[in-house]
Amino acid sequence: MTIHLNPRGDIAVGQIVAYLPVLAVAGFLVARHGISRKSGWIFLVIVSLVRIVGGATEVASQQNPSDVTLATVSSTLTSAGVSPLLLATIGFLTTVCENTLSEDALIGTGLRLLSLLYTLALAIIIFGGVKMGNARSQSELNTGTTLRHVGAVVMAVLFVAMFLLHLVCWSNISRITKARRTLLAGISAALPFLLVRIAYTVLSAFAPYPRSFSATGQVITTTSDSPLAKFNTSTGSWQIYLLMSVLTEYATVVIYSIAGTRIRMDDDRPDYVKSATVEYDDERYRMGREQWPGARGQWGR
Structure with missing residues (x-):
C-alpha cells in the first residue's frame, strides 16, 4: 500500500529517524549523570520520545x-x-550553579524564579488550550485565546530570565567547576536556537485560530489574511515550521547531548579550590626545605 504524505508528514518521518539515535544518547546521559529532575538530562529523553511518538501520530x-x-x-x-527543552535548560543552569553559585542568595532566588515562571506559563497555556478546545461560544473561545497569549508572553519572559542568569554564570566563571563550564558553554551554544523556537511559540500563539462561532452559535471554519497565519502550527507554512520549530529543537537537543558526553565529573573542582591545593602543597614544600635544609634528596632538587 502506497502511503501519501504532505510536507508535514514527510517532516514527521524525518523526526522519527533523527530522534531515534538521540534517544539512545539521551538514555546513556541519564544513566551517566542521573535521572533527577534538577539535573535536566531526563528531559532530553522526554523530548525525544515526544518527537518520535508525535511523528508516528502525524503519519497515522x-x-x-x-x-x-x-x-x-x-x-x-x-x-x-519546547516545554521539556525549557525544563532541561533550567536543570542544566541549576547543575552549573550547584554547590558554588547556588549558595549566593540572589542566584538561588533566580533559579527558583525560573521554575516558578515555567510552571506559571505552562499552567496558563494548558488552561487556555483546554478553554479553546471546549469552547461553546465565541466569548469562551476569546477567553481561551487571551490566556494562550498571556502564557506565551510569560514563556518569553522565562527565556529572558534564563539568558540573564546564564550571563551571571559567565561573570562568575572562576567559581564554576571545570566540568560544569562545559555544560555552560553548551547552554550558550543552544540558546540562539532556543530563542528562535520560543519566538515561533509566541508567534503561533498569536496566529489566528482557524475556528470561530457564528451568530447562531454554530462552529465555522475561518481563514485569515493576517501575516501571523503562516505561524499556525497546524495550517501555517510548513517551511517556517521546519526552520523555526523542527530544526531549532533538534539543534538544541544535539548541542546538549554533545555537551553531556564531554562532561568529566573528575574535573569537578573550581579553580580557586585547585589553586588553594597547589598553594598548600607549595607551602608544605617550602617549610620542609627550611626545616631540613640538608634533606635535598628527600624534597627534590
Whole structure:
C-alpha cells in the first residue's frame, strides 16, 4: 500500500529517524549523570520520545484524516517539544550553579524564579488550550485565546530570565567547576536556537485560530489574511515550521547531548579550590626545605 504524505508528514518521518539515535544518547546521559529532575538530562529523553511518538501520530493522522482523536493528539504533541527543552535548560543552569553559585542568595532566588515562571506559563497555556478546545461560544473561545497569549508572553519572559542568569554564570566563571563550564558553554551554544523556537511559540500563539462561532452559535471554519497565519502550527507554512520549530529543537537537543558526553565529573573542582591545593602543597614544600635544609634528596632538587 502506497502511503501519501504532505510536507508535514514527510517532516514527521524525518523526526522519527533523527530522534531515534538521540534517544539512545539521551538514555546513556541519564544513566551517566542521573535521572533527577534538577539535573535536566531526563528531559532530553522526554523530548525525544515526544518527537518520535508525535511523528508516528502525524503519519497515522494523515492516513486516517477522519480520526479526530489522532489529529488532536498530533497537534498537541507538535506544540509539546519546547516545554521539556525549557525544563532541561533550567536543570542544566541549576547543575552549573550547584554547590558554588547556588549558595549566593540572589542566584538561588533566580533559579527558583525560573521554575516558578515555567510552571506559571505552562499552567496558563494548558488552561487556555483546554478553554479553546471546549469552547461553546465565541466569548469562551476569546477567553481561551487571551490566556494562550498571556502564557506565551510569560514563556518569553522565562527565556529572558534564563539568558540573564546564564550571563551571571559567565561573570562568575572562576567559581564554576571545570566540568560544569562545559555544560555552560553548551547552554550558550543552544540558546540562539532556543530563542528562535520560543519566538515561533509566541508567534503561533498569536496566529489566528482557524475556528470561530457564528451568530447562531454554530462552529465555522475561518481563514485569515493576517501575516501571523503562516505561524499556525497546524495550517501555517510548513517551511517556517521546519526552520523555526523542527530544526531549532533538534539543534538544541544535539548541542546538549554533545555537551553531556564531554562532561568529566573528575574535573569537578573550581579553580580557586585547585589553586588553594597547589598553594598548600607549595607551602608544605617550602617549610620542609627550611626545616631540613640538608634533606635535598628527600624534597627534590
